[in-house]
Every structure is written in C-alpha cells, then in structure tokens.
Amino acid sequence: MGFSTSGAVAILLIAGLISAGAIVPAVQSSADAVEHAFNDRTNHAVAIDNTDIALRNVTYDGDDDTVTVTVENDGTTTLAVADTDLLLDGDYVTDRRTAVDGGDDRTAWAPGETLTITIDRDAQPQRALVATKGGVSEATGNVTVVS
Structure with missing residues (x-):
C-alpha cells in the first residue's frame, strides 16, 4: 500500500467519524422526543381514566x-x-x-x-x-x- 492509499483510508475514516458525530446527537434527540411523547400520552391516559x-x-x-x-x-x-x-x-x-x-x-x-x-x-x-x-x-x- 502506498501513501495515497493510506491517505485515502485516513480521510475516509475521519469523514466517517465526523458523520457519526453529527448523526448520533440527532438520533438521541429523536429518541428523547419519542420518550417525552410516550410519557405525555401515558399521563393523559391516566388523567382520562381518573376522570368521571x-x-x-x-x-x-x-x-x-x-x-x-x-x-x-x-x-x-x-x-x-x-x-x-x-x-x-x-x-x-x-x-x-x-x-x-x-x-x-x-x-x-x-x-x-x-x-x-x-x-x-x-x-x-x-x-x-x-x-x-x-x-x-x-x-x-x-x-x-x-x-
């Protein structure tokens, strides 16, 4: 493997890490939003069950x-x-x-x-x-x- 191949692999590895660094917070934010919505739905259902x-x-x-x-x-x-x-x-x-x-x-x-x-x-x-x-x-x- 020459220098150009090693350099290309290094650039692709760095690009992959940067992409992962951008994607992980977005996925975590989406997961938090889904969890918050689920908790709101559960609380609303409990309130309706307790209303008569x-x-x-x-x-x-x-x-x-x-x-x-x-x-x-x-x-x-x-x-x-x-x-x-x-x-x-x-x-x-x-x-x-x-x-x-x-x-x-x-x-x-x-x-x-x-x-x-x-x-x-x-x-x-x-x-x-x-x-x-x-x-x-x-x-x-x-x-x-x-x-």
Missing part, C-alpha cells in the same frame, strides 16, 4: 325559560369549569352561568362537587351532553319539565 362525571339531572323551567343542568364530578381529577362543555340538542352552549356547590365564582370543581349550569332558553331541549376537556362525557335524553 355523572349527569344528575336536566330541568327545563317553562315559566322562566331556563335550562338547569346538574353534573357531579365522580372521578378523582379536579376539573376546570371553563373546560367543561355543554351541548343542548347538538348545539354548543356558550352563553351560560355556572356554579360549583352554590358558589358562582369557582373556576374548578373537585371530586365529589356538583357543577350547576344554567342557560336561558325559550324551548325545551330534548337532549343534553356534558363533556370534559379530556373527552369524558355524559348525555341524557331525560329532561324534566317544571312550569
């Missing part, structure tokens, strides 16, 4: 033209009132009043507490659905009429 709600009743008052929805937090996760959605007859409700165990200034409802949602509506709904941020929901077609 019970739609206690839906009442329509024809005299006051109001609908009152009562939901209990039956899970072990504290839920945000703002992240709890209500649909009446498939329509998303945005204009609503909320109270947690009678307090209308509460932003969260802990396990065992009751959320009351009141809506002004001039027609009796046939169906109500309450959903939490994680997608846990409860629906009913049983609307009690009070006049």
